[in-house]
Amino acid sequence: MNETSPAVRRRTFLLAATALTVAGAGAGDPASADPSGRKERPAVAARSVGAFEVIPLLDAAGPFFLDRQVAFPQATPHAWDLARGVDPGAFGPGETWRLDFRCYAIRGPRGRLTLVDTGVGPDGSPAGGWAPTPGRLPSELERAGIDPVDVDVVVLTHLHEDHFGWSVGLDGRPMFPNARYVVQRSEVAALPDGDAARAYVVDPLRVTGQLDEVDGATRLATAPGRSGGSIRVIPTPGHTPGHQSVVVDHGREQVIVTGDVLVHAVQLVDPGVAYRYEADPDVARRTRQRLLAEARARRTVLATAHLTQPWTEVATEPR
Ligand SMILES: [Zn+2]
Structure with missing residues (x-):
């Protein structure tokens, strides 16, 4: 699972080095330390697909509030063993499930910026009641050299609390004032009365005219020329009714930012395993099986x- 696909060029993108430049702080400068005391992870590599660069942004990480067998009741011991080989970091002490809460930025030609999901959000956001820590997306963006005013498009894969947390501030003002926020119309329509997403993110973005409800597959950006490529959203329902994923491709190169089509490697090694909080487990299973089969055939890199x-390749042969 760790070999690098020849289909996707990979170049080192030293986010840490960028941070030092942006912050103007040198090694040993207290300003360069994370004030929350969280352990910094090493810089991770972005991936280039044609003219686009996909950059992982880690908003939060920690244990889930349910043990893993409770979250994935159908998973067998064999599936857990295989999953441990794919993503050992997900296995905490005992039965603990440890997970990341990651967003992705996609930088295109002329500096066009697309952000996919906005994480758990700040202390006091709707996810604050259960997420392991408050999010730190603003500092991650700074580390990547991204100013929120320069973000053109925010894609919300779905309207769960850990995916829209930094869309607006606690004052209800959009965090990305010049962006349109792309969400499937069916996702908004399916929100239950009283759902936190409606008051926290949908209504404020409607007030400012920034909510862009789309129907089905929709192209977001195209880059001309030989080093071109495109970004589009595709419906990947099941986890939620209007769940969508983001496809970045150029010729045979492809990265898919999956959202929650799969939330644990156990669903990669056995796509039939349902996650406890899927809105429609049968639809979610079919979506996952189809996406993973296509990813395997195309040697697509998954950005989960x-x-x-941040990067996961699907094994060439089903296990
Ligand atoms: Zn999620």
């Missing part, structure tokens, strides 16, 4: 929200 590594 909750695995403890």
